[in-house]
Amino acid sequence: MSRLNVTDSREMSAADAPAADIGARIELDSVAQVFMHGTEPVTALWDFSLSIPAGQFVSLVGPSGCGKTTVLGLLSGLVAASDGRVLVDGKQVTSPRRDVSYMFARDCLMPWRSVRKNVEFGMQARGVGKSERRAVADEWLERVGLGAYGNSQISKLSQGMRQRVAIARTLALTPRLILMDEPFAALDAQTRAFQQEHFTRLWEKLGCTVVFVTHDLTEAVRLSDRVVLMGSRPGRVLEDVQIDLPRPRRLADDLSDAKFVEYHTYLATRLAKEVHANARSAGGADEDGE
Secondary structure: OOOOEEEOOOOOOHHHOOOOOOOOOEEEEEEEEEEEEOOEEEEEEEEEEEEEOOOOEEEEEOOOOOOHHHHHHHHHOOOOOOEEEEEEOOEEOOOOOOOEEEEOOOOOOOOOOEHHHHHHHHHHHOOOOHHHHHHHHHHHHHHOOOHHHOOOEHHHOOHHHHHHHHHHHHHOOOOOEEEEEOOOOOOOHHHHHHHHHHHHHHHHHHOOEEEEEOOOHHHHHHHOOEEEEEOOOOEOEEEEEEOOOOOOOOHHHOOOOHHHHHHHHHHHHHHHHHHHHHHHHHHHHHHHHO
């Protein structure tokens, strides 16, 4: 473990980090989030603190139900924190922001609109003129390798192509912060690896901040500057691991890189320990109840 850089997210102040031209700075300070399940309160996050400097790519991993998607909801302004502070660029998040884009596990494309019209949708909602949004949409379709498909119907595209349309739609809004909730999970392994590599090439040129939720540790290590391991509900930061691997990263380098394997092994071991501890705790509670 000594060779891995495991940091304390409380000590890593995003405000002290060098500013990027496009990336947003993030602070979650002692955040708690409680939802109501019927008449019972459920604590999704508790004392959750995390700082992300401008331009970093940070992945959140952890057991199912640990609050990863809740963190994205808080950062997007779609969910209000029950307690604590959620800051983007030093300002409290109280509502959705125009410089934040959210990409879901499914592409969420509109089948009645053409490929180009799907990419234009966010810009249209913001009041961007027809000629400008068409030019921007065509530029991003070229960047994701779909320049010849602007007039195509969504139903005619493969799942991988649909996901590239979704990426183009996301990046066409020139976000300072991109929130991604398992965006490649629905793809087969080969297509998924291609999309990961293609997206990181685009991101490396942009410099925006990314918060990425995944259950795939290989994906997390491959893509990220940091991997934040969250504990079982209520969600909290267990480990904050700096991924010290050179960029650009390529899929073929993963399994041949001893340091990549070390990061993956450490995170997998730590995650398994948390899952097993939570399972024992839940079992013990049932026995006590009997």
